[in-house]
Amino acid sequence: MSRVPLTGWKLGYHALTFVLVVGLLMAPALWNGYPLIYFDSEDYVEMAFSLQPIIWRIMTYGVFCTIAKAFGTLWAVPLAHAILTTWVLHEAVMGFIGRWRHMVFLGVGLALALFTGLPWVSSQVLADVFAGVAILGVATLAFGEGLQTWRRFCLMVITAISICVHMSHVAVAAGLLLVLVVVWLGSRFMLRMPRPRMFCPVAAIVGGILLVPLTHQLLMGRFVFSESGQVLQLALFIQNGMAKRYLDEVCPQGADLEMCEHKDELPRTADEFLWGPSPFNEMGGWTAMHDEASQIVSGAIRTFPAEVLQAAWANTWEQLNSIESGEDLVPMTWHFVRTQLRRYPDEFKQFRFARQQRRPPIDFFAMNSFQIPINWGAELLTPILLAVAWKRRDRTTTGLAIIVVAAIIGNAIVCGALSNPHDRYQNRVVWLALFTAIIGAVRLDQRFAGQRRIAIRMENEALAVEAARGKNVSS
Incomplete structure (x- = not known):
């Protein structure tokens, strides 16, 4: 009505x-x-x-x-x-x-x-x-x-x-x-x-x-x-150490990856890798790294599934607690x-x-x-x-609360586990x-x-x- x-x-x-x-x-x-x-x-x-x-x-x-x-x-x-x-x-x-x-x-x-x-x-x-x-x-x-x-x-x-x-x-x-x-x-x-x-x-x-x-x-x-998703995921794997661990595993076996030459030069954070002084641009940047990024990310997931899941959980939890403004x-x-x-x-x-x-x-x-x-x-x-x-039995409030709880958790998973935890990502939905x-x-x-x-x-x-x-x- x-x-x-x-x-x-x-x-x-x-x-x-x-x-x-x-x-x-x-x-x-x-x-x-x-x-x-x-x-x-x-x-x-x-x-x-x-x-x-x-x-x-x-x-x-x-x-x-x-x-x-x-x-x-x-x-x-x-x-x-x-x-x-x-x-x-x-x-x-x-x-x-x-x-x-x-x-x-x-x-x-x-x-x-x-x-x-x-x-x-x-x-x-x-x-x-x-x-x-x-x-x-x-x-x-x-x-x-x-x-x-x-x-x-x-x-x-x-x-x-x-x-x-x-x-x-x-x-x-x-x-x-x-x-x-x-x-x-x-x-x-x-x-x-x-x-x-x-x-x-x-x-x-x-x-x-x-x-x-x-x-x-x-x-x-x-x-x-999007044409940048795999590179962004690679940057996250560099931050949580999964990329370096995978490269240490496959590079000595002769893996055909340009990143093998730079695996000991990788920075600590995803932002430094993408925007700071790093080997990223030397390796060709966003376009050239797309296929190799996909190969490294999928290979790390197959090789270390439990560790990748643990890192994703840690990032999700960090994102849930990162709600500062500004x-x-x-x-x-x-x-x-x-x-x-x-x-x-x-x-x-x-x-x-x-x-x-x-x-x-x-x-x-x-x-x-x-x-x-x-x-x-x-x-x-x-x-x-x-x-x-x-x-x-207040179904309207129940429905609203279900959506909001699911969305707050989902946003933390998407921005934390799949991207890179930042305060602004969770601050934008916590209201x-x-x-x-x-x-x-x-x-x-x-x-x-x-x-x-x-x-x-x-x-x-x-x-x-x-x-x-x-x-x-x-x-």
Whole structure:
């Protein structure tokens, strides 16, 4: 059943809360004086203008950044982030909450702005904000109630866009598709299990996944997802020692690998191998190393399966615990300057005098000191909330909690075990735990309030009947 449409002052108040949440999600960029720039931002801004591939990036977020090119300002990117994120938050609250929705929506916006790093993620020229948006979009399409058809369609489009802008989002979304199938099958045998709506979330996930190779086919002439995955996996194996161990095993036996000549020169971290002084470029870089990287990775997995699994578990656990805000938001006094001057020269003064470029750099210690315990608490509370909702047969909260728990773990696996643990990878999705905790608490309170109202009404009716009986007897 659809919710009653908002009219009059309620519609105006609702619109005001929407604008306020958009402002909250843009607050770090406004405070900074310019959108926050990450090291990867340069590549995406350049792709927005050239529409030419960069082998270690997928092009979909570069296409998204053409919105800044169209408006002639990089401010368009964090504004688009904030509007799309607020829209999905709004639809999620509308789908999961029955009463006082506008108040809950504003409260959720305030809580996420104060107690999570979501506004800082939203204010960056980076695809990270869409990681959590995609997950919440899938959960709302599957378990949200009362959304009109046109709103579901808009939510499907935003969710698909959120999935396609980064390969890690694609991987997590594919995992959520399997989770939805399992939950749907389970609902046929267990009455407590929520039954998800399948068409809309499946369409959004499949559409988002296919947008990646379709975009590459249109712009590059190649129907591919990524041309750098094997090299990135090799870098991770270098970091956890599996590559060196495999090379020590096969190189003395005459393996035809160029890396055998450099196995004793390998750096300690994946980032140093790819971006620092290492033999990587000497061996041909991303293109030349693709096939050899695949051979080394697959060979290490076959030769040391238990050790690779142990390293993957360690990386996943490290990623789950890495949730700090502000990773690598350092002064860009050299990295982004040329791109800024070439693409947005009129905004160079804003960029140059933004707080991000000042010394000392932005200090996130105070913010992380209270946000991290809150987010850890929310992550611990979400499985408990799932158990309570399951016991009380609250299928909507159960479905939301299942998706969020699965996505947080899945994101840690994809970014930790398959890529390289970084705080920003988990920070971009951990806010979903606090969102779920708030929604679950509100739904539980409203459910108890509804039960209390029913009990009071029944008690009043019983007293009225008793009074009527007494009056009849006395007469």
